[in-house]
Amino acid sequence: VRMMHALRTGFSQNQLFVVYQPQVDLDSRRAMGAEALLRWQTPDGKFVSPDRFIPIAEYSGLIIDIGEWVMRTAMQELVALRAAGHTEFTMSINVSQVQFRHPHFLDTLRNALHDTGAPPEYVELEITESMAMEEPDMLIKMLAQIKQTGVTIAIDDFGTGFSSLSYLQRLQIDRLKIDRAFVTEITNSARGSSIAEMVVQLGRNLGLAVIAEGVEDERQAQILHNLGCPLAQGFLFARPMTGEALSGWLSNDA
Numbered sequence: 001v002r003m004m005h006a007l008r009t010g011f012s013q014n015q016l017f018v019v020y021q022p023q024v025d026l027d028s029r030r031a032m033g034a035e036a037l038l039r040w041q042t043p044d045g046k047f048v049s050p051d052r053f054i055p056i057a058e059y060s061g062l063i064i065d066i067g068e069w070v071m072r073t074a075m076q077e078l079v080a081l082r083a084a085g086h087t088e089f090t091m092s093i094n095v096s097q098v099q100f101r102h103p104h105f106l107d108t109l110r111n112a113l114h115d116t117g118a119p120p121e122y123v124e125l126e127i128t129e130s131m132a133m134e135e136p137d138m139l140i141k142m143l144a145q146i147k148q149t150g151v152t153i154a155i156d157d158f159g160t161g162f163s164s165l166s167y168l169q170r171l172q173i174d175r176l177k178i179d180r181a182f183v184t185e186i187t188n189s190a191r192g193s194s195i196a197e198m199v200v201q202l203g204r205n206l207g208l209a210v211i212a213e214g215v216e217d218e219r220q221a222q223i224l225h226n227l228g229c230p231l232a233q234g235f236l237f238a239r240p241m242t243g244e245a246l247s248g249w250l251s252n253d254a
């Protein structure tokens, strides 16, 4: 309860901010887009992890306002990057299942696109595989409606759930994100790359893009590249950074 109050106050006092982690092409190593990630720094200077405060935002309902703000902030950043010449850059935004289930979610998304002028085809929403496993019929319908706005959809933390091939085929998704745990596994054991390999194959068979997350060293990047994984994000390439830092980082990347 205390953290809930602190979060509500913190949100209204601009203690929340959004950072961006570049996503790179494993072939050229050039940045193709970024994932928006929420951060909270309290007045005493400490950072609270989203793993801790997002569940609180969810059960308190604060995630509705916070999530809308993240969406708009990330879209504004995308528009600014485009104005600076990064016209093929994409922006991925995490969506909580509480936001997703909210009856106004589609309106919120449409209004954010309209007000910020962000081009929908360069905006991606990330939903988790666990969300995808609940209420399949509701999700199939919802994704179809979201797709009509023009935004694309990724399944985050992919490989941690047990989505069946036939179910995945019915979902209008564009990309699978290989969960960090499986990227870590790649260099941890002899058969460590088997799940990553399976997701790359699955993506190929279903015509979906695949991105690996949590790539921390060169060997992981090499193995993923050899498996045919086109994209990756992780500390090896860049840590999440402020919008301002991202503009600078991209200028050096060009």
Ligand code: G
Pocket: 036, 037, 038, 039, 049, 050, 051, 054, 070, 094, 095, 096
């Ligand atoms: O950025 P970090 O690795 O600390 O994120 C921890 C978790 O918080 C991840 O699961 C990430 O998806 C989630 N997260 C980060 N930013 C957001 C956000 O804006 N909305 C939601 N719903 N989850 C987020």
Ligand code: G
Pocket: 021, 037, 094, 156, 157, 180, 213, 214, 215, 216, 233, 234, 235, 236, 240
């Ligand atoms: O669940 P989701 O994929 O949205 O979470 C992304 C989180 O992973 C972010 O909080 C981000 O800070 C973190 N992250 C990004 N790259 C790496 C990495 O290379 N290693 C580790 N340990 N965490 C990472």
Ligand code: MN
Pocket: 035, 094, 126, 156
């Ligand atoms: Mn994510």
Ligand code: NA
Pocket: 156, 157, 158, 177, 179, 180, 213
């Ligand atoms: Na993830």
